[in-house]
Amino acid sequence: MKQAERRLLVALLVAALLVFTSVYHSALAIDTYWDHNPSSSASWHNAGNWSAGVPDSSKRVYVDNGGTAIIDGDAESGLLGIGIMATGRVEQIGGTHEVSVELFLDGVDGTYDLNSGNLISPYEFIAMSNTGVFNQIGGSHAITGGLNFGHGIGSKGTYNLVLGDLTAGYEVLGYNDGAGEINQTGGVNDAGALILGVNLGSKGTYNLHDGQLITQYQNIGDFSGVGEFSQFGGTNSIATNLCLGRLTGSSGSYTLSGGRLSAGNEYIGSQGNSGAPGTFAQFAGLNAVDGTLTIGGASEGTYNFWGGALSAEFLDVNNGYLNIDVSGIDYFRVFGDKVAPLNEYIASGRIYDNTSSPDNHLLAVYDPTNDWTTLQVVPEPGTIALIAPAVLGFAGVVWRRRLRTLRMTVIQEEREI
Numbered sequence: 567m568k569q570a571e572r573r574l575l576v577a578l579l580v581a582a583l584l585v586f587t588s589v590y591h592s593a594l595a596i597d598t599y600w601d602h603n604p605s606s607s608a609s610w611h612n613a614g615n616w617s618a619g620v621p622d623s624s625k626r627v628y629v630d631n632g633g634t635a636i637i638d639g640d641a642e643s644g645l646l647g648i649g650i651m652a653t654g655r656v657e658q659i660g661g662t663h664e665v666s667v668e669l670f671l672d673g674v675d676g677t678y679d680l681n682s683g684n685l686i687s688p689y690e691f692i693a694m695s696n697t698g699v700f701n702q703i704g705g706s707h708a709i710t711g712g713l714n715f716g717h718g719i720g721s722k723g724t725y726n727l728v729l730g731d732l733t734a735g736y737e738v739l740g741y742n743d744g745a746g747e748i749n750q751t752g753g754v755n756d757a758g759a760l761i762l763g764v765n766l767g768s769k770g771t772y773n774l775h776d777g778q779l780i781t782q783y784q785n786i787g788d789f790s791g792v793g794e795f796s797q798f799g800g801t802n803s804i805a806t807n808l809c810l811g812r813l814t815g816s817s818g819s820y821t822l823s824g825g826r827l828s829a830g831n832e833y834i835g836s837q838g839n840s841g842a843p844g845t846f847a848q849f850a851g852l853n854a855v856d857g858t859l860t861i862g863g864a865s866e867g868t869y870n871f872w873g874g875a876l877s878a879e880f881l882d883v884n885n886g887y888l889n890i891d892v893s894g895i896d897y898f899r900v901f902g903d904k905v906a907p908l909n910e911y912i913a914s915g916r917i918y919d920n921t922s923s924p925d926n927h928l929l930a931v932y933d934p935t936n937d938w939t940t941l942q943v944v945p946e947p948g949t950i951a952l953i954a955p956a957v958l959g960f961a962g963v964v965w966r967r968r969l970r971t972l973r974m975t976v977i978q979e980e981r982e983i
Contacts, residue, residue, distance in 0.1 A: 594644040594667065596625045600654065604633035607657065610641055621646075623666040629654035630673065637663055637683070645669075646687075649676025649698065658683050658705070671698030671723070680705045680730065690714065692723030693744065700725045702732060702753065709734040713757075715746025716768070722746075727777065729753045736761070739770030740791060746770050750800065752777040760784045763791025766815065774825065776800040787811045787818030787842070795820045797827060797851065804829040810844030811836050811865055822848045822874060831857040832878075835867025835886055843867065850874040862886020871895070883916040892919045892928065892943050904939040905930045919943060 598618035602608040613619045615635070621627040627643045629635050630650045639661040646665050648654040650673035657679040665687035671678055672694045678685075680702045689711045692698040695718050702725070713734040715723030721744040725732075729752050736759040739746030743765065748755070750773065760781045762770025768791040772779075779802045786793035787810060797820070808829040810818030813836060820827075832855050836842035842865040846853075855878040861867045862885030872891045888911070890898060900908065908930035911917040919928050922943050929944045 594624060594626045598625050598627055600629040600631055600633055600635055602631075602633050602635070604631050607634035607636050607655075610635040610637045610656070611639060623664070629656055630676070637661060642666070643669075647673070647676075648678060649673050649696075653677075655679070657681065658685060662686065670694065671700060672696060672721070675699075677701070679703075680707055684708070686710075691717050692725060692746070693721040694718040695721055697721070698723045701728075702726065702730050703728040704730045706731045707733070712736045712738065714741065715739045715748070715770070716744030717741045717746075719743040719767075724749070727751070727753045727755060732756070734758070738764055739772065740768035740793075741765060743767035747773070749773045749775070750777050750779065751775045754778045754780065756780045758782050761788055762786045762793030762795065762818070763816065764789050766790040768792070769794070772796070774798065774800050774802055776825075779803065781805070783807045783809075785809045785812045785818075786820060787816035787844070789813050790815030792816070793818045796823070797821065797825050798823050799825040799851075801826045802828070806830045808832045809836070810834050810846060810867070811842035812839070814839040814841045816842045817844070818842075819845045820847070822846070822851045822853055824851045824874075826852045826854070828854040829856070831855065832859050833863065833867075834859075834861045834869055835863055836865040837863035840864050846870065848872060848874050848876065853877070855879065858882055860884060860886075861888055883911055886916070888917045890917065890919050890928075890941065891921050892941055893921055898941045899938040900930075900940075901938050903932045903934075903937075905932045908939060908941065917941075 596618055598616045598621055600615065601617050602615040608615050611620060622642045623644050626645045628650055629648045630652045632653050634655040634657055637658040641661060641663040643665045645667040647670045648656055649671060653675045655677045659681045660683045662684040668689040669687050671692045673696055675697050677699045682705045684706045686708045690709055690713050692700055692715045719742065723746045725748045727750040731753060732755045734757045737757045738761045739748060740762065741764045754777060762772060770793045772795045774797045777800045781804055783806045784804055786795050810820055834846050835844040844867045847870045850873045852875040858880040859878040860882045861869050867886035870889045872894055912928045926943045926945055929942050930939050931942050932939045
């Protein structure tokens with residue numbers, strides 16, 4: 567492969583992102599290419615395997631001749647490009663590898679395997695024009711700046727976290743018509759921000775099977791992008807806000823089938839922009855909201871609560887719907903006497919149970935012994951006879967005023983689905 571073509575492609579990628587371009591062009595004056603026969607893997611630390619000696623922080627480093635370089639001790643790179651002009655792979659089984667500028671897995675097909683040891687870099691781009699894969703089955707991976715997946719038209723970046731620790735200032739999955747995906751089956755992913763799907767045509771996907779995900783905030787679908795989060799187990803801890811569909815044209819969905827989700831606040835559907843719907847589907851597990859669970863805002867939101875446990879300090883069903891399968895859950899308990907506001911939501915169709923017979927409907931009932939309000943399904947004729955003077959009359963009054971927020975706690979025992 568021509569060195570000039572390789573350097574031109576990387577230069578264009580770097581220039582497009584405006585990340586450390588001046589450092590890339592001026593400070594990194596030497597290129598070194600992986601030259602070992604691609605039919606077998608070989609040591610990164612052997613100068614004979616490189617065109618200009620073992621990499622260090624002053625060099626642009628390329629592994630893209632179809633071969634695999636093995637790191638088993640301390641190593642350095644300036645800019646590291648893997649799979650730029652042809653496939654390439656780096657496998658780290660020990661030591662500390664420090665990248666001073668940035669790491670690219672891109673071009674044709676680049677792969678980095680972190681089995682043990684430490685990898686440190688300021689920025690990483692897992693696919694910008696084609697495909698890139700990062701596999702972590704151990705060790706520590708620290709990105710002081712950002713980790714970006716599928717960062718260009720038609721690109722697809724994938725991260726498989728099995729064991730070990732991953733930390734980043736932010737993680738963006740799917741940008742500018744690209745696609746990004748994280749599959750976590752263990753380990754810890756600690757990021758300042760997690761954003762899935764940014765800009766039109768982009769899609770970000772996160773599959774959490776086990777392990778821990780820790781972030782300050784998460785935007786699932788942003789700036790006209792599409793975001794999808796599926797949790798089957800493990801824990802997802804969000805210090806501030808979870809937003810499903812944040813800005814106009816975006817959409818976000820969250821499926822909780824097991825494990826634990828906790829957040830300061832949750833917004834299902836954009837709060838400030840129309841045309842950014844959000845959908846939450848819960849089949850099992852626990853969703854614990856320390857502050858407000860807001861379903862719908864400027865955009866419509868839907869929460870399908872079919873199993874598991876839900877707790878929230880406040881509930882606001884503004885421009886959305888809470889669909890509860892009462893027959894399929896064990897308990898729905900709102901502490902205190904909240905019959906009036908819950909019945910208002912029911913009367914306006916904001917809370918409903920579409921699994922019940924048309925002859926039945928939901929009714930909020932207060933239990934003074936335990937000081938909580940529950941939802942029950944009651945037959946229509948009996949209900950009308952019993953509550954028409956009180957509840958239905960009340961509904962006619964409260965229909966005319968807007969309920970802003972409702973302090974609540976919902977506790978549901980786990981059940982087998």
